[in-house]
Structures are given as C-alpha cells and as structure tokens.
Amino acid sequence: xxxxxxxxxxxxxxxxxxxxxxxxxxxxxxxxxxxxxxxxxxxxxxxxxxxxxxxxxxxxxxxxxxxxxxxxxxxxxxxxxxxxxxxxxxxxxxxxxxxxxxxxxxxxxxxxxxxxxxxxxxxxxxxxxxxxxxxxxxxxxxxxxxxxxxxxxxxxxxxxxxxxxxxxxxxxxxxxxxxxxxxxxxxxxxxxxxxxxxxxxxxxxxxxxxxxxxxxxxxxxxxxxxxxxxxxxxxxxxxxxxxxxxxxxxxxxxxxxxxxxxxxxxxxxxxxxxxxxxxxxxxxxxxxxxxxxxxxxxxxxxxxxxxxxxxxxxxxxxxxxxxxxxxxxxxxxxxxxxxxxxxxxxxxxxxxxxxxxxxxxxxxxxxxxxxxxxxxxxxxxxxxxxxxxxxxx
Ligand code: NZQ
Ligand code: ZN
Numbered sequence: 546x547x548x549x550x551x552x553x554x555x556x557x558x559x560x561x562x563x564x565x566x567x568x569x570x571x572x573x574x575x576x577x578x579x580x581x582x583x584x585x586x587x588x589x590x591x592x593x594x595x596x597x598x599x600x601x602x603x604x605x606x607x608x609x610x611x612x613x614x615x616x617x618x619x620x621x622x623x624x625x626x627x628x629x630x631x632x633x634x635x636x637x638x639x640x641x642x643x644x645x646x647x648x649x650x651x652x653x654x655x656x657x658x659x660x661x662x663x664x665x666x667x668x669x670x671x672x673x674x675x676x677x678x679x680x681x682x683x684x685x686x687x688x689x690x691x692x693x694x695x696x697x698x699x700x701x702x703x704x705x706x707x708x709x710x711x712x713x714x715x716x717x718x719x720x721x722x723x724x725x726x727x728x729x730x731x732x733x734x735x736x737x738x739x740x741x742x743x744x745x746x747x748x749x750x751x752x753x754x755x756x757x758x759x760x761x762x763x764x765x766x767x768x769x770x771x772x773x774x775x776x777x778x779x780x781x782x783x784x785x786x787x788x789x790x791x792x793x794x795x796x797x798x799x800x801x802x803x804x805x806x807x808x809x810x811x812x813x814x815x816x817x818x819x820x821x822x823x824x825x826x827x828x829x830x831x832x833x834x835x836x837x838x839x840x841x842x843x844x845x846x847x848x849x850x851x852x853x854x855x856x857x858x859x860x861x862x863x864x865x866x867x868x869x870x871x872x873x874x875x876x877x878x879x880x881x882x883x884x885x886x887x888x889x890x891x892x893x894x895x896x897x898x899x900x901x902x903x904x905x906x907x908x909x910x911x912x913x914x915x916x917x918x919x920x921x922x923x924x925x926x927x928x929x930x931x932x933x934x935x936x937x938x
Contacts, residue, residue, distance in 0.1 A: 546806040547755035553800045555693045556719045559793065561785075563723040564683050567597050568604030570719045571637065571681060578607050580635040582626060582650045584614045584642040588685060591729050597641055597683055609633045614642065616829070617700045617707060617822045618649040620665055627656035627664070630678075637718070640682040644689025644829075647682050648697035651715040654678040658714075668699050668708035670914075677714040683721040686730055687792040688738030688830060690745055690799025692720040700823055707823035708914060709815075720796070724788035732782060735791075736886040737830030739775035742795045743768055744833045748812045749804030751844075751851050751922035757806035764803040765858045767794050775886050813920045814840050817930060820907035825897045834888040835895040838880040839936035845872045847923040852876070892937045904934045 558566060571579060579601065581594070588594045589612070601608050611626050630638065630653055640650040656664040658676035666672050684692050691697065695716055698709040727735070746764045771794050774787040781787070797803065804810055817840065818832035827835075845852045849868050856862035856875020860882075865871045880890050889895040899907065908931035911919070918924050925933075 546757045547808055549805050551801060551805060552713055552716075553693060553802070555717045555800075557693070557722060557796065558719065559722045561723060561725055563721045564593065564596055564726070565600055567639070567683060567721055568600035568602070568606050570721065571601065571606050571639070572604045574637065574679065574681070574718055576606065576637045576679070578634050578636050579639050580626065580630040580633060580637075580653070581608050581610045581639045581641055582614065582646055582653070583610070583612045583640075584646050586612065587729065588641050591726070593683070593685065593726060594641060597639075608639070609635070614646045614649045616645050617826055618645040618652075618698075620699055620701045620703075623649055623652040623656060623664060623699060626650075626653040630657055631660070635678075637679040637681060640680060641685070643684070643686035644691040644698075647680070647684075647689070647691040647717065648699060650680045650682070651677065651691070651697035652699050654680050654715060665699075665701060667710045667712075668701070669706070674710075674712050674714050677712070679718050680715065681719040681721075682717050683726075684792070685726045686734060686738055687724075687727055687788070687795035688734075688741045690742065690795050692717050692722065693796040693800035696799070698819065705823045706910065706914075707819040709819065722792055722796070724785060724792045727788050727792060728783050730782075732779070733828070733831075733887070735778050735782065736775060736888055737828045738795065739771050739778075739791060739830070739886065740834045740883065740888050741830035742791065742798045743771050744814060744830070744837065745798040746803040747837070748815060749807060749810050750855065751811050751848050752807045752809060753848065753921060755806055755808040760803065760805045760807065761854070767798055767803060768859045770794060772882055779886055807921075809921045811921045813922075813925055813930075816911045816915055816919050817907075817933060819914075820911045821892075821895070821897065823910075824899070824903065824907060827895055827897065831889055831895055834883040834890055835892050836933065836937050837883075838876060838890050839933050841876045842873070843929065843933050843936060844920070844923040844925070845876065851922070892934070898938070899934065904931050907934060
C-alpha cells in the first residue's frame with residue numbers, strides 16, 4: 546500500500562426532488578449572484594431549468610444564464626461564459642447538466658480567478674491555476690464524475706485538441722443529485738455514462754502494485770453494481786433504484802476512492818479517447834469502450850496478476866489452465882458486456898475510420914499531452930499508442 550492523501554470536499558445532496566433545495570444551498574454558501582450554465586436544451590425541455598430558477602428566486606439569489614455547452618465542451622464557450630460572468634458580477638457558476646457543463650463551468654471559474662492569463666494555458670500544461678471561482682451543480686447524467694472530481698476537460702476547437710486539467714481548486718462546492726433527472730436520457734447516453742463510470746475505476750485498477758485489499762473490494766463492488774444496473778436500465782430505463790446506484794457510482798468512481806493506495810493511475814484509454822474526441826467529436830464513454838479491449842490485449846501480459854484478479858472477481862470467469870487464458874477470458878467478458886449494452890468495441894463500430902496519418906497524429910498528440918509516456922499497467926509511448934489505435938480499427 547502506498548501512502549495517499551484523500552480530499553473529497555464536495556457537499557452532496559442526493560435524492561428525489563433535491564433540485565428544489567438549490568437556492569437555499571447557494572444561500573448557505575453566502576452567494577447572491579449566480580451564472581447558470583447549461584447545455585443544448587435538455588434542461589429547458591424537461592422543465593428542470595425553470596424549477597432551479599424558481600428555487601433561486603425563492604431564496605433571493607439573482608441569476609443570469611448561458612446555455613449552449615456541447616458535449617466535448619468548447620473553449621470559445623468558456624471565454625463567453627467568463628466574459629458574461631464578469632460583467633454580471635457572478636459569485637458562483639451553477640452548472641445544470643452533465644460533465645460537459647460542469648467542466649465548462651470549472652474552466653470559467655479558472656478564467657475568472659485569473660483574468661490576466663489565457664485559461665487554455667492550464668489545459669496545455671503551461672502553468673497552474675492560482676484559483677477558481679466557486680462552482681456548484683445540479684447533475685443530469687451519471688457519467689463523467691466531474692461533480693466530485695478535480696478534473697475538467699475542454700476542447701480547443703481552433704486546434705482540435707481535447708485536454709484535461711486536474712487541480713483541487715475546482716472541486717464542486719455543492720452537488721445536487723436527483724437520479725430521477727436522468728430518466729430522460731437517451732439510451733445511448735445512459736450506456737455511455739455507465740461505460741465511463743466503469744472506466745474511471747478500471748483506469749485505477751490496472752496498476753503494478755501498492756493495491757489495497759479494501760480499495761480493490763470497493764472497486765470490484767462498484768464495477769459489478771454498475772454492470773448489473775446498466776443491464777437493468779437497458780431493459781427498464783425508468784428504474785429509479787438502478788438510476789440511483791449508477792449516479793452514486795459515477796461520483797465515487799472519479800473522486801479517487803477506487804484508487805487509494807495504488808501506485809498511480811493508468812488512464813491510457815482516456816488519453817486515447819481524448820484524441821478521438823478532439824478529432825472526431827465522439828461520445829466520451831463510447832470512445833472508451835471502442836479502445837479499451839485493444840488496450841487491454843496490448844498490455845495484459847505486463848500486468849497479468851491484476852488481469853487475472855479482474856477476470857475472476859469482476860467478470861466471474863472460472864480460472865483457466867493458464868493465467869494468460871484467464872486474463873484473456875476476462876477481457877473478452879468485458880468486451881461482451883459492452884456489446885450487450887450497445888457500446889462499440891472497435892473504432893469502426895464507433896463510426897470513425899482514421900487514416901494512418903490521423904492515427905500517427907493522434908498518437909503523437911496523446912504522447913505529447915502526457916509528456917512523452919503514459920500508463921501504470923504498462924508504460925506506453927507514441928508507437929504503442931499508434932499500435933493500439935490500429936488494433937482497434
Ligand atoms: O446538452 P444537453 O441538451 O443537456 O444534452 C446532453 C448531451 O447531449 C445530454 N443530457 C444530459 N443530461 C440529460 C441529457 N439528455 C436528456 N436528459 C438528461 N437528463 O447528454 C449528452 C451528453 O452530456 P455530457 O455532459 O457531454 O455528458 P457527460 O457527463 O458524459 O460528459 C462528457 C464530458 O466530460 C468529460 C468528457 O471527456 C466529455 O467532454 N470528462 C470529464 C471528466 C471530469 N471532469 O472529471 C472525466 C471524464 O473522464 C471525462 O473525460
Ligand atoms: Zn471518463
């Protein structure tokens with residue numbers, strides 16, 4: 546077990562009708578002027594935005610709005626939001642939506658805290674944030690885990706780069722989570738969300754050492770619960786209990802809990818997906834399932850004990866004659882699970898067919914973004930990344 550620091554400062558308000566408390570919760574933060582940030586309109590159509598603004602009005606919290614955040618949120622919208630928030634005198638950004646809206650809000654928060662520098666500098670690794678304006682959220686999709694993570698991911702549409710920036714300064718102050726709000730999600734987004742949630746734990750599970758038994762059991766329990774719930778939701782999207790399990794799993798999967806004591810995080814699949822997102826604008830969770838089986842088959846021999854444990858404890862594989870066979874059966878079982886919830890397991894199924902030139906460009910960008918190499922299951926370089934993209938075709 547390696548030493549660790551655990552920091553999860555977000556106040557979570559979880560359950561039916563929780564959004565009605567939003568105004569009061571912001572009041573408790575001594576906030577009186579708020580920028581409400583949202584996406585492409587689902588929160589308008591569902592009536593959620595009206596309920597949230599009514600709650601703010603009741604609590605005497607003055608607000609303005611900026612919608613139009615798209616999945617793979619854009620830098621230009623961040624700049625627009627920062628400008629509006631500054632003019633309005635906002636004291637907090639209230640994200641009403643999913644990971645994209647929360648990430649855009651966090652980036653606006655960084656921009657507001659440091660008006661003298663370009664916020665993109667953070668995402669391309671040029672400097673660290675000096676602060677972040679407070680962010681709160683009303684979550685509408687279980688997926689990215691941004692409501693409790695220290696991360697935000699922004700796409701610079703001018704360069705086609707999708708980059709993440711991790712910093713505890715952006716942790717959400719209050720996360721309002723009502724699982725009922727996720728019932729209106731398209732099936733594809735529900736399944737992609739479950740995939741992303743699983744991947745945040747899987748990226749922490751495949752390491753070379755330092756693993757804690759307790760952390761492993763939490764991780765394995767989370768993965769099993771999400772798989773069970775994803776199948777329930779595939780057949781019964783309105784099932785509240787399954788919605789609730791998945792929503793809470795989404796937060797725990799990316800607030801560092803499922804990796805405590807390990808020697809770092811792998812996150813190569815995420816790195817590969819971010820390039821696909823930047824170049825082809827794919828849905829994040831679907832991009833992850835499209836590359837994971839190829840990543841796993843590329844690295845499993847270098848991380849064999851963990852792949853065997855995963856196969857047996859998570860995928861219920863009966864041990865085979867050799868560890869390699871057991872590991873490969875575990876990989877195939879997860880691949881089949883992704884298929885069963887209609888997630889792609891190749892790039893072609895994802896709907897993208899990159900040319901060799903595009904593969905080389907994505908691999909170079911992925912390696913560059915990670916400082917040349919990435920991975921804890923196996924350290925990978927640019928040529929490895931290109932090889933995995935080719936395997937995933
Ligand atoms: O924009 P609207 O109209 O709201 O529609 C959204 C969007 O089209 C829709 N949606 C969300 N809630 C809904 C709903 N539709 C109907 N009913 C609802 N209740 O779903 C679509 C996807 O929304 P988005 O916010 O993009 O989803 P998600 O939460 O999966 O976020 C994805 C983004 O988060 C990043 C991803 O890379 C991607 O950019 N990530 C952020 C992380 C973080 N900050 O910690 C970690 C992740 O690994 C990830 O990289
Ligand atoms: Zn993710």
